Amino acid sequence: MIIALIAMSVYSTFIGAAKAKTFFNSPLMMVFWIVSFLCCIISFSFIAKTTKSTSISMIFIASILIFAGWFWASKTGHHTQRLIFKNNKYQSGIMLLYQDQVDNVYALNNYDKFTKLPFHVKLEQLTIDYYESEPNSLPMTKEFFADIHIIKDKKIAHSKTIEANKPLHYGGYYFIQSDSGQKQDIPYIILNITSDSGIGLTFGGYIFLCIGLFWQLWFKVLIKAGHRR
Amino acid sequence: MEIKYSIQGILIYLTMTAYLMALFARLIRNKSFTYFSFTLGFIIAAISLGYRCWHTAHVPFQNLFEVFLVMGWAIYLISIFCRKTLKIKQTTADILLGIIVLFPAGFVFSDHPQQLQPILQSPFFAPHVAAYILAYIFMFKAAIAAVNGLFSKNPRDLSLDTYHLICAGFPLLTLGFVLGSIWAHYAWADFWGWDPKEMWALTTWLTYIAFFNFRFITKNRHPHINSFWAISGLLAIIITLLWANLSSIFSSLHSYAT
Known part of the structure; x- marks a missing residue:
């Protein structure tokens, strides 16, 4: 399983991010993920019985949480959510928003399909600061700020200034600025809209994984090895 | 491949020289001079990193030049940790590794300071x-x-x-x-x-x-x-x-x- 995953990871580096995402989310790969997930659970029950080690159990629980989180955050996971919860939540999309424009429609799959958010988004103001540039060279962006309002029932339900590494999180979605510019003197931004499904599970898994690995490899194996030598 | 005539470049070459001296001392089995030269190289590498931080006004992790510079400094600390805590002695390899990782910083990648992108x-x-x-x-x-x-x-x-x-x-x-x-x-x-x-x-x-x-x-x-x-x-x-x-x-x- 691990060797197959290594081979597929190496293959995916040569085909680019977009094709790799499609490849790893394909129905055939879903079968692979489910089998891997089951292997993880079987290994966990076997190793937990034989070693009775809390740190190793934490590592296996982490693997299960990360698998579950990745699935829930995937396209198939969102399809499953739409079937079970009858909601209209998609994995990710983009929205073009001009200054003072209010909208709730965003594009999926490179503008193949459009869908609506359960609330409206307004771009209040866009500010970009640049580093001092040398003559004859384009200035480099230092910081950018996009003041965004979330409008629900014709009232401002939430406001936030989006900047680098500080997305807006509202109503189960994250909003980040992926591009910006000006058209006929009107500033605009392209918002990247991503669902927050599966994030909690994945990040919970990450915490378990780090604690489990440091505990097992640093505080058990290495300290014992240092004493023995 | 380019030779750097900047202060940053000179500090890198001094570190490499100290590490080379340590390697030579190691090969002729002069233990005290090996550790003296290795430690001297580490101190110069620390000065080099401090200078880089001051010059660029950010932590020196932005590009491959800075990553190799940090590696050339951190190898000494890890070498000591492995020797004292894990009882793994690889001093010759550690000194050689220090020289290898400083080579791209000294001769391959540009040391021109870059501004930090928002991300x-x-x-x-x-x-x-x-x-x-x-x-x-x-x-x-x-x-x-x-x-x-x-x-x-x-x-x-x-x-x-x-x-x-x-x-x-x-x-x-x-x-x-x-x-x-x-x-x-x-x-x-x-x-x-x-x-x-x-x-x-x-x-x-x-x-x-x-x-x-x-x-x-x-x-x-x-x-x-x-x-x-x-x-x-x-x-x-x-x-x-x-x-x-x-x-x-x-x-x-x-x-x-x-």
């Missing part, structure tokens, strides 16, 4: 890169022990050194990986982007997972195959660090790291 102004930036740098040095050392093990009459002892060095580096490698994923979530609203650099990092991580699994399943009966996994891990690191950043084959979101 790099994140609290995850420094710990993410620092965890990876430390992990990479441990894995480099593990691969050296693995190569020695391939040609040794008693490969089991060196296989144990390889295992302990990977045990030291792997949690840091995982921490770097996890911090990168969390940072990507805040920067790009996507904790996994299937980007070539990310996929090479995953390949590296999985190679060491394969090492642990193989060692556990075979109960360390095949130290040569364990060595193969450790060396494969290093190859994956080199590709992640260099090829994925510098080659035009891989169009990556991580292009700022060059």
Whole structure:
């Protein structure tokens, strides 16, 4: 399983991010993920019985949480959510928003399909600061700020200034600025809209994984090895 | 290849000279001069890093020049940690590694200071890169022990050194990986982007997972195959660090790291 995953990871580096995402989310790969997930659970029950080690159990629980989180955050996971919860939540999309424009429609799959958010988004103001540039060279962006309002029932339900590494999180979605510019003197931004499904599970898994690995490899194996030598 | 005539360049060449002196002293078996020169090199490397921080006004993790500069400094600390705590003595290899990692900083990559892009102004930036740098040095050392093990009459002892060095580096490698994923979530609203650099990092991580699994399943009966996994891990690191950043084959979101 691990060797197959290594081979597929190496293959995916040569085909680019977009094709790799499609490849790893394909129905055939879903079968692979489910089998891997089951292997993880079987290994966990076997190793937990034989070693009775809390740190190793934490590592296996982490693997299960990360698998579950990745699935829930995937396209198939969102399809499953739409079937079970009858909601209209998609994995990710983009929205073009001009200054003072209010909208709730965003594009999926490179503008193949459009869908609506359960609330409206307004771009209040866009500010970009640049580093001092040398003559004859384009200035480099230092910081950018996009003041965004979330409008629900014709009232401002939430406001936030989006900047680098500080997305807006509202109503189960994250909003980040992926591009910006000006058209006929009107500033605009392209918002990247991503669902927050599966994030909690994945990040919970990450915490378990780090604690489990440091505990097992640093505080058990290495300290014992240092004493023995 | 270019020779740097800047203060930064001179400090790098002085560090390399001190490390070369340590290597020479090691070869003629002068223990005290070896450690004196190695320590002197470390002090000059620390001054060089301090100068870089002051000159660029940010932590020196932005590009490959700075990453190699930090590696040339951190190798000394890891060498001491391995010698004192893990009782793994690889002083000659450590000094040589110090010279090897400083070579690209001294002669290949530009030391022209760059401004920090908005995405790099994140609290995850420094710990993410620092965890990876430390992990990479441990894995480099593990691969050296693995190569020695391939040609040794008693490969089991060196296989144990390889295992302990990977045990030291792997949690840091995982921490770097996890911090990168969390940072990507805040920067790009996507904790996994299937980007070539990310996929090479995953390949590296999985190679060491394969090492642990193989060692556990075979109960360390095949130290040569364990060595193969450790060396494969290093190859994956080199590709992640260099090829994925510098080659035009891989169009990556991580292009700022060059």
